[in-house]
Amino acid sequence: MRQLISHLRLCAVIAGTSILAACAPTQYLVKSPEPSTVTYQSGSGAAAGRVALVDNRKGTERNFFGGTLTSTLQSDGAPIEPTAFLRKHMQAEMKARGLPLTFVDAGTAGAEVAKLETFRVQNHRASGFGPFVTFTFAALDVPTPSGPKRVTAFVKRGKVPVWGFDEVIEPTLNQPLSLAVKELSAKWARDAYGAKAPDAAVSQLAASLSAKRDGDSYLTVYALGFTNNPAAIGHLLPLVKDADENVRLAAISSLGTLKATGQMKLLKDIYADRGVIWQDRAMAIKAIGDLGTDESRAFLGEELKRWEAAGNQNEATWTANIIRLYL
Structure with missing residues (x-):
């Protein structure tokens, strides 16, 4: 009887794992974040800045997307490279906000340096009937007039896929990544330029x-x-x-x-x-x-x-x- 119970438990675990992974794609196509529409007013004396965004992530921080389900996040037809993704979309966000910050290549003469310390999406799903949850983490050390400052973002979102996993892409991937770009940019604008709407x-x-x-x-x-x-x-x-x-x-x-x-x-x-x-x-x-x-x-x-x-x-x-x- 004990062997039968153990066997049934094992079967339940295997079945649960199968349900958990059922219909989950091996890759997700993520939309590009849309820049904000509200322009900032900068503080007095805000100067144009040229900044190189350097990847300073270490160890497990280099795993951009992981957790319960293993997949690849893609944008513009290729797997997302975190530093390039942030550089491209934070540049668009800063421009939309009316800020004089330009990203340049590392090693550019006279450029300041921003260090990417964390940028990753952790997913979690307790069962095949529960919500697909993402935790989006980001941290940058950015140059400001008073020295380097840490700016961060964290977004938690969840969605139960009813008809298919396509339903989770907008609420748990597109929107959190867009919010992370906006939050990092807003905090950087505040600390470096005294900018506000x-x-x-x-x-x-x-x-x-x-x-x-x-x-x-x-x-x-x-x-x-x-x-x-x-x-x-x-x-x-x-x-x-x-x-x-x-x-x-x-x-x-x-x-x-x-x-x-x-x-x-x-x-x-x-x-x-x-x-x-x-x-x-x-x-x-x-x-x-x-x-x-x-x-x-x-x-x-x-x-x-x-x-x-x-x-x-x-x-x-x-x-x-x-x-x-x-x-």
Whole structure:
């Protein structure tokens, strides 16, 4: 009887693995991110910059796409090369924002250097009936007038494929990669150029969000964060408890992007609340990292020690990976 039970369990594992991989393609074709439509106002004295983007990823960080399902991400007819992908699409984003930054080849005389430390997409699927989830991580050390600064991005998205795996490409790959490009660019623009969108742009985004909601409304919430304008904070605060998970996560994340240091207690409370889903807590610790204060850095350091001691469970691994973007 025990042998029969063991055999049945083994069969269940094999069947589950087969279901998990069923219909999953060996490669995904990713769309090019569309640049933002809101132009920034730069701070006084912002000078044109020429920057070489250097790949400084090490070890497992060089695995661009991995996790439960192994596939290749393609763009423009070839596998994505992370540094070239970011260089191309961040250049387009900076140009659309009206910023005088140009990417040049490494070794170009007089060029400053930005170092790519992390850019990868981790996927996860617990079963063939659950959502396909992606975690998109990115970290750059960029030149600014006050020295190198770390800019980061983290996006979590999930989708249950009902009719086929093509359904997951837009929400779990196209949109997170586009958001990563926009978030890195916005933070770089803020730190290097003091750039932000005008108040009128903030009001327009907030009005559009109030007027109509749809499945992509969370992208407008992220866009409020990418304005780099503190006037957006008041529009975001009511959304951190929104019933729409994606809107809520975007609002929590955006408080960090806007360096809303006055919301540290709110973010710590969300992070400590075991009554909310992990995604809320994850975005809260990300936002705390984005605040960039002595208090937030000390908090991250203590939390990293705690999660590293917690073992290899998913929550511990995923949370520690977010914290490491900042430390």
